[in-house]
Amino acid sequence: MTTGFFSAPLGVFGGTFDPIHFGHLRTAFxxxxxxxLQAVHFVPAGDPPHRDPPQVDAARRLEFVRAAVAxxxxxxxxxxEVRRAGRSYSVLTLAELRAELPDTPLCxxxxxxxxxxxxxxxxxxxxxxxxxxxxxxxxxxxxxxSGLLGDLLAEKAAKNGxxxxxxxxxxxDVDVIAQTELGVQALASHPMKTDKRGIGxxxxxxxxxxxxxxxxxxxxxxxxxxxxxxxxxxxPE
Numbered sequence: 001m002t003t004g005f006f007s008a009p010l011g012v013f014g015g016t017f018d019p020i021h022f023g024h025l026r027t028a029f030x031x032x033x034x035x036x037l038q039a040v041h042f043v044p045a046g047d048p049p050h051r052d053p054p055q056v057d058a059a060r061r062l063e064f065v066r067a068a069v070a071x072x073x074x075x076x077x078x079x080x081e082v083r084r085a086g087r088s089y090s091v092l093t094l095a096e097l098r099a100e101l102p103d104t105p106l107c108x109x110x111x112x113x114x115x116x117x118x119x120x121x122x123x124x125x126x127x128x129x130x131x132x133x134x135x136x137x138x139x140x141x142x143x144x145x146s147g148l149l150g151d152l153l154a155e156k157a158a159k160n161g162x163x164x165x166x167x168x169x170x171x172x173d174v175d176v177i178a179q180t181e182l183g184v185q186a187l188a189s190h191p192m193k194t195d196k197r198g199i200g201x202x203x204x205x206x207x208x209x210x211x212x213x214x215x216x217x218x219x220x221x222x223x224x225x226x227x228x229x230x231x232x233x234x235x236p237e
Contacts, residue, residue: 009105011040012097012131014081014090017061018054020068027136031109032074035134040109041078041097042069045088049122050114058082089122094130106131112141116168117210119185125223158182166219166226168208185221 013028020042028040042065046058054061062082069075080096081088090108097106108131110118115135118124127133154177157165164183170190171177177184203215213219213228220227220235227233 007101007104008036008038009107009132010097010101011035011037011107011109011134012043012078012090012094013040013109014043014045014088014093016048016051016054017042017044017065018056019061020065025068025072027111028075028109029072031107031134031136035107037074037107038104039074039076041076043078043081043093046082046084047087049087049089050117050120087122091121091123091126091130094127098130107134108132109134109136111136111138113138116141116187116208119187119225120211121225123224154180154182154184164219164221166213166221183221185226 011028011031013024015024017024024042028042031037032040044058044062044065048054056064059082062077062079066077069077078093081093084092094106094108097104108127110133112135115133118127118133121127154165154173158180162182164185167184167186169186170188171184171186172189172191174189205215206213211226211228214230216230218229218232220229220233
């Protein structure tokens with residue numbers, strides 16, 4: 001039965017923590033106070049899917065996190081990803097927490113670098129259904145400041161026979177673009193137009209989110225992610 005009352009939000013701060021350091025602790029403390037979270041759950045990844053294998057095993061990293069947050073009010077260590085077999089996907093952790101705490105809003109805490117690579121995460125669109133995303137600044141990483149694609153350009157691309165666009169940035173006019181036959185994958189939406197800086201480059205390799213797109217490669221995309229292949233793939237029926 002739903003009571004209609006919701007508790008203060010809970011922060012979920014996942015990471016390899018190899019090792020945990022002052023930057024992690026300071027970020028968590030500032031978000032704890034600014035967002036008025038009831039607590040921040042530090043969730044060390046047992047088998048991180050987005051980084052190289054950790055230098056320290058999961059049990060030791062968990063031990064270090066426990067030692068680092070000991071005695072700090074509002075900091076909680078959550079060891080579920082170390083205990084759980086398989087890759088440490090955030091969507092599984094959030095789904096478990098949502099089932100355990102149905103009336104508690106969840107806030108997934110990520111750095112700007114991780115946020116910009118969010119479309120590469122496992123079942124990333126489900127993350128946005130399970131939790132709010134709180135983005136912490138990171139040196140050298142800047143949030144998109146404008147929408148790179150609008151309705152007029154999208155309609156022109158569709159009329160010219162384009163199948164779709166993968167954009168490492170924001171788009172605008174989302175509702176209108178959704179009505180076109182153009183498939184679009186982007187990080188977010190933003191109402192401002194871009195500053196024109198020439199016609200750009202054509203047929204050059206482009207790298208973002210740790211992946212390089214080469215001219216002539218085939219790109220397949222849906223709400224679950226993006227696949228790149230040097231040759232056509234046969235899609236299952």
